[in-house]
Amino acid sequence: MDAPLLSVKDVSIAYKVGALDIVAVSNARFDVPQGSIVGLVGESGCGKTTMARALTRVIADNARIKAGQMQFAGQDIVSLSEKDMNSLRWRDIAFIPQSAMNSLDPVYRVEYQIVEVLRDRGGLSKSAARKRAVELFEMVGIDPGRLRDFPHQFSGGMRQRAAIALALALEPKLVVADEPVTALDVIIQRQILDQLRSLQRELGLSVIMVTHDISVVAYICDRTVVMYAGKVVEDCDTATLLNEPLHPYTMGLKNAFPDLHSAGTGILTPIAGSPPDLANPPPGCRFAARCPFATDQCRVEEPMLTEDAPGHFVACHRAVEAAALREEAKQPGTWGTAA
Amino acid sequence: MPETVADTHESGVARIFAAIRLPVGDPFALAGLVIYAVFIVTAICAPYIAPYDPSEILYTADYDLASDLPPGAKGHLLGTTSLGRDIFSQIVWGARSALLVGFTAAFMVAFIGSIVGLLAGYFGGWVDAVLMRLADVAFGIPFLPFVIVISAFSEPSIWNTVIAMGLVLWRDTGRVIRSQVLSLRSRGYVEAARVVGSSDLKIILRHITPNILPLSFLYGSIAIGWAILTEASISFLGFGDPDAISWGFMLQDAFASQALARQAYYWFIPPGLAIILVVSAGFFISRGYENLLFPKLGR
Amino acid sequence: MSDPIIELKDTKLHYKIGNAVSAMMGLSTTVKAVDGVSFSLRKGESVGLLGESGCGKTSMGRILVRLEEITGGSARFEGDEIGDLKGSDLQRFRSRSQMIFQNPFDAVNPRYSIRKTLEEPLANAKISRSTWHQRIIDALDLVGLGDPEQFLERYPHQLSGGQLQRVVMARALILEPDFVVADEPVSMLDVSVRAGVLNVFRDVRDRLGLTAIYISHDLALVRYVCERTIVMYLGKIMEDGPTEDIVHDPLHPYSQALVAAVPTPHVDQSHDPLPIGGGAPDPRNPPSGCVFRDRCPRAQLRCADEVPQPRRIGTRLVACHFASV
Numbered sequence: 001m002d003a004p005l006l007s008v009k010d011v012s013i014a015y016k017v018g019a020l021d022i023v024a025v026s027n028a029r030f031d032v033p034q035g036s037i038v039g040l041v042g043e044s045g046c047g048k049t050t051m052a053r054a055l056t057r058v059i060a061d062n063a064r065i066k067a068g069q070m071q072f073a074g075q076d077i078v079s080l081s082e083k084d085m086n087s088l089r090w091r092d093i094a095f096i097p098q099s100a101m102n103s104l105d106p107v108y109r110v111e112y113q114i115v116e117v118l119r120d121r122g123g124l125s126k127s128a129a130r131k132r133a134v135e136l137f138e139m140v141g142i143d144p145g146r147l148r149d150f151p152h153q154f155s156g157g158m159r160q161r162a163a164i165a166l167a168l169a170l171e172p173k174l175v176v177a178d179e180p181v182t183a184l185d186v187i188i189q190r191q192i193l194d195q196l197r198s199l200q201r202e203l204g205l206s207v208i209m210v211t212h213d214i215s216v217v218a219y220i221c222d223r224t225v226v227m228y229a230g231k232v233v234e235d236c237d238t239a240t241l242l243n244e245p246l247h248p249y250t251m252g253l254k255n256a257f258p259d260l261h262s263a264g265t266g267i268l269t270p271i272a273g274s275p276p277d278l279a280n281p282p283p284g285c286r287f288a289a290r291c292p293f294a295t296d297q298c299r300v301e302e303p304m305l306t307e308d309a310p311g312h313f314v315a316c317h318r319a320v321e322a323a324a325l326r327e328e329a330k331q332p333g334t335w336g337t338a339a
Numbered sequence: 340m341p342e343t344v345a346d347t348h349e350s351g352v353a354r355i356f357a358a359i360r361l362p363v364g365d366p367f368a369l370a371g372l373v374i375y376a377v378f379i380v381t382a383i384c385a386p387y388i389a390p391y392d393p394s395e396i397l398y399t400a401d402y403d404l405a406s407d408l409p410p411g412a413k414g415h416l417l418g419t420t421s422l423g424r425d426i427f428s429q430i431v432w433g434a435r436s437a438l439l440v441g442f443t444a445a446f447m448v449a450f451i452g453s454i455v456g457l458l459a460g461y462f463g464g465w466v467d468a469v470l471m472r473l474a475d476v477a478f479g480i481p482f483l484p485f486v487i488v489i490s491a492f493s494e495p496s497i498w499n500t501v502i503a504m505g506l507v508l509w510r511d512t513g514r515v516i517r518s519q520v521l522s523l524r525s526r527g528y529v530e531a532a533r534v535v536g537s538s539d540l541k542i543i544l545r546h547i548t549p550n551i552l553p554l555s556f557l558y559g560s561i562a563i564g565w566a567i568l569t570e571a572s573i574s575f576l577g578f579g580d581p582d583a584i585s586w587g588f589m590l591q592d593a594f595a596s597q598a599l600a601r602q603a604y605y606w607f608i609p610p611g612l613a614i615i616l617v618v619s620a621g622f623f624i625s626r627g628y629e630n631l632l633f634p635k636l637g638r
Numbered sequence: 639m640s641d642p643i644i645e646l647k648d649t650k651l652h653y654k655i656g657n658a659v660s661a662m663m664g665l666s667t668t669v670k671a672v673d674g675v676s677f678s679l680r681k682g683e684s685v686g687l688l689g690e691s692g693c694g695k696t697s698m699g700r701i702l703v704r705l706e707e708i709t710g711g712s713a714r715f716e717g718d719e720i721g722d723l724k725g726s727d728l729q730r731f732r733s734r735s736q737m738i739f740q741n742p743f744d745a746v747n748p749r750y751s752i753r754k755t756l757e758e759p760l761a762n763a764k765i766s767r768s769t770w771h772q773r774i775i776d777a778l779d780l781v782g783l784g785d786p787e788q789f790l791e792r793y794p795h796q797l798s799g800g801q802l803q804r805v806v807m808a809r810a811l812i813l814e815p816d817f818v819v820a821d822e823p824v825s826m827l828d829v830s831v832r833a834g835v836l837n838v839f840r841d842v843r844d845r846l847g848l849t850a851i852y853i854s855h856d857l858a859l860v861r862y863v864c865e866r867t868i869v870m871y872l873g874k875i876m877e878d879g880p881t882e883d884i885v886h887d888p889l890h891p892y893s894q895a896l897v898a899a900v901p902t903p904h905v906d907q908s909h910d911p912l913p914i915g916g917g918a919p920d921p922r923n924p925p926s927g928c929v930f931r932d933r934c935p936r937a938q939l940r941c942a943d944e945v946p947q948p949r950r951i952g953t954r955l956v957a958c959h960f961a962s963v
Contacts, residue, residue, distance in 0.1 A: 190901070191912065258862050
């Protein structure tokens with residue numbers, strides 16, 4: 001197998017809040033293979049967005065990458081100088097935010113903004129940049145006639161497409177998309193996902209897709225990294241993740257998701273309880289308090305992320321019994337009934 | 340964390356303080372609060388602090404008029420005026436009128452403005468249209484000439500300033516509070532209160548007013564300074580109440596007696612300084628409120 | 639069949655927006671949030687209002703709890719025109735028709751304890767004060783907040799989203815209403831707790847025999863809680879019928895696109911391109927005739943001239959000239 005495009009190794013990121021050090025991401029480890037879409041899933045506060053933003057090194061003022069490496073095409077993003085990082089950003093690693101309104105300046109025409117990026121960062125001449133802007137709009141499926149519009153004249157879906165165009169302007173190798181379709185309606189969501197997928201194939205991009213929706217992951221991602229309370233708990237190809245998950249949290253998430261195309265409506269099962277306080281994480285496995293399969297060992301000893309099968313990483317003491325646990329996890333009674 | 344929450348919601352008094360939220364965190368605002376405290380104490384205790392009646396014409400031990408004495412002479416801390424009145428006593432009593440004018444005007448501005456803003460913002464429609472057109476009219480009135488006209492038509496009194504401010508300056512408070520109420524009105528919990536059958540009055544009093552109180556106080560604290568300045572200007576222009584000792588009256592008195600030409604700085608600097616201190620204290624406090632209300636402006 | 643509890647006939651909610659300038663530029667100054675909607679609900683029925691943002695589903699729900707007053711047609715609750723209710727009739731309506739809001743963090747006053755939040759409806763309905771405590775405990779119990787006593791003196795920021803949404807549900811249910819509108823009640827919640835809130839909703843509805851409207855853009859969620867679904871687009875009803883029928887065999891081209899667009903948690907799902915393109919048009923200038931025609935793969939000349947009226951096809955009402963089984 002080729003070397004991965006991006007290799008995240010034991011990355012920890014902490015926020016300083018008052019006197020507290022809140023470790024939002026701890027010892028994260030995953031790879032992004034060349035030319036693939038990798039999903040980063042988990043609930044709010046699990047660290048997925050922090051992790052994704054850290055890849056562009058655009059993180060909050062009070063956040064700090066405390067440890068680890070992020071090897072990208074032979075360089076470590078963590079230790080790059082701000083100047084080198086700056087030349088990497090956009091040209092090699094581009095970012096698509098959740099709300100495209102954040103990446104478009106309301107007072108300038110969309111064309112001007114794209115042309116500026118192309119001239120500034122890409123070194124194109126004005127006329128070449130204009131031509132490229134038209135190409136980009138055609139590529140993401142917006143009528144290039146709308147280039148002269150202001151961002152507020154665009155619908156939500158068009159803005160998100162424009163944000164994708166802006167991210168792809170300099171032909172990056174890696175695109176980090178932070179919940180790019182969460183705020184959109186189903187039909188537009190599907191259109192954007194299809195667009196992203198075909199562009200990824202066409203241009204040979206790698207994409208990191210942050211989302212809380214495992215249906216979106218199932219639809220578009222080749223590999224999926226599941227995060228819980230700042231930790232990577234499972235990481236494998238999406239088909240295996242959905243069909244033969246090893247981590248109880250992944251099993252629980254699947255149970256909690258409605259499936260439109262199943263025969264009956266069945267019964268959805270919530271995961272009782274809520275994630276631990278990251279300012280004061282419990283010893284042992286962070287999911288233990290909500291896990292129906294937790295043992296005494298789980299509550300004291302933290303499970304390491306290990307490669308259970310080739311390409312399938314999991315952090316669970318009971319991973320070897322996964323097949324049996326999966327059967328048990330399908331019974332609604334297994335998961336209790338608390339809030 | 341639960342403890343602090345319990346604290347802020349415990350007693351009625353604590354709740355009022357939590358709602359007013361004195362801006363003690365900001366050093367300027369704190370300085371303003373200290374200046375206010377000194378002036379309030381001075382105003383309240385004026386009869387005990389002032390050594391003389393401020394309008395009494397004083398004589399020296401040898402029956403001369405105690406006029407134009409420099410500071411410190413013959414027991415007059417800040418000296419005396421040309422008519423032999425004690426300047427320190429006038430400053431002390433002036434604090435009383437300044438704070439009386441300031442606080443009543445501030446109360447009127449905040450109170451009328453809040454009521455107008457609440458009604459216009461909450462009910463909308465024709466109530467809003469009428470009140471906001473009235474505000475437009477109030478915006479068109481030049482303030483100082485308006486006070487002068489009022490003073491000319493009624494007996495000279497410090498209350499003219501208060502009435503004029505109440506009639507005109509509610510407009511700013513009203514507008515700002517209206518826009519705040521407009522956004523509060525569409526908050527989920529306000530709509531939820533309507534759905535569970537709470538009356539308009541109950542919604543205004545219990546769900547909306549607590550959120551606009553700090554804004555009322557912001558505009559109130561700005562109005563204090565405005566009122567004191569206005570009263571000083573009116574008195575200085577000679578439309579003031581000749582029987583009420585105020586800092587503006589003192590400046591006018593000094594000016595008319597040509598203290599400036601005689602370089603009697605001790606006469607006009609104290610009232611001038613007093614006005615500057617109290618007015619800027621008011622603005623410091625309002626700045627503190629602004630930082631509390633709109634934390635991003637401070638950065 | 640029993641009398642309907644909710645009955646809408648040609649209901650309209652039009653907003654005036656913009657000014658003289660936008661009128662001169664040819665932009666209509668009226669937004670038709672709800673434009674001629676008719677349907678009725680039997681007692682105990684649960685209906686999903688499904689559609690994209692701006693389709694009028696939320697306005698519809700707000701009309702039914704009188705947060706919005708209609709500008710045309712009629713909207714009746716047990717035969718009474720909702721907008722005409724006054725005094726004690728309105729007060730009675732307020733205790734019988736309730737709403738569960740989308741954002742639990744916004745729907746409760748942050749200065750109110752949970753107890754105070756739940757006391758508000760009781761006080762309004764003039765319920766005897768001596769019974770308050772028990773009713774609050776019962777309501778919290780009903781929505782699955784175990785050990786309710788511990789929540790009474792807490793404040794909203796001390797609760798998780800899932801717990802808070804249960805409090806919002808408890809407030810809606812404490813007066814034992816007959817009719818509840820739930821406006822995307824789980825869209826702000828984390829995936830792992832959504833199922834819990836949905837289950838409570840289903841359970842309580844069945845236990846109290848509630849008539850319910852569940853507003854959502856997610857057909858999978860609507861399917862989970864409602865036996866009947868109404869699909870809306872630009873203020874109009876496109877299709878109305880049993881949820882399972884719509885899921886498995888949508889008749890209106892718009893419903894077909896909606897069903898096809900929903901991703902599922904399986905890798906082997908269809909990746910075929912959607913039958914429709916573009917986004918919803920500007921609601922100020924909807925197309926003539928059928929509002930969906932400019933995105934519709936089956937649109938013909940007739941669709942531009944003639945507004946399709948809802949037609950009965952089997953179990954369903956479909957507003958399309960060409961739909962057939």
